[in-house]
Amino acid sequence: MKFFEDLGATLGTGAKAVADKTKEISGVAAIKAQIGTAEASLGKLYKDLGKAYYEDHKESAAYGEKMSEIAAVLAKIDALNAKLSSTQGVKKCPACGEAMAKDSTFCPKCGAKVESFEEVEEVKEVAQETTGEEAAEE
Numbered sequence: 001m002k003f004f005e006d007l008g009a010t011l012g013t014g015a016k017a018v019a020d021k022t023k024e025i026s027g028v029a030a031i032k033a034q035i036g037t038a039e040a041s042l043g044k045l046y047k048d049l050g051k052a053y054y055e056d057h058k059e060s061a062a063y064g065e066k067m068s069e070i071a072a073v074l075a076k077i078d079a080l081n082a083k084l085s086s087t088q089g090v091k092k093c094p095a096c097g098e099a100m101a102k103d104s105t106f107c108p109k110c111g112a113k114v115e116s117f118e119e120v121e122e123v124k125e126v127a128q129e130t131t132g133e134e135a136a137e138e
Contacts, residue, residue: 058067085091089102095112106113 090099091102093107093114096110098107098109100108
């Protein structure tokens with residue numbers, strides 16, 4: 001009987017050690033998750049602060065090079081978004097910025113009349129031809 005009592009005590013001690021270690025590991029994981037959440041929150045705050053600073057100081061010469069780099073990246077993002085919209089068959093209303101079908105004549109949000117892509121291209125071509133003719137005459 002002593003053997004079984006000793007075996008039971010050993011198993012009980014081992015099970016308690018495993019349970020304690022599991023609690024410790026889950027406690028560590030919970031703390032690490034809280035740290036991760038706090039760091040993500042801090043990152044968002046830094047981002048928001050940086051964006052606000054950029055908006056307030058984008059004309060300042062103090063950070064001219066960085067401001068120019070940011071403006072270039074923003075322009076690239078706008079161009080890529082326009083390309084994506086075109087690929088997806090949508091365009092933005094020039095009045096309110098609402099996304100709408102490429103072939104829409106009026107904005108569904110604000111009601112503004114929107115030129116079709118073809119009309120805009122025709123105007124650009126006419127402007128280029130006129131500019132080219134004037135340049136040839138000079």
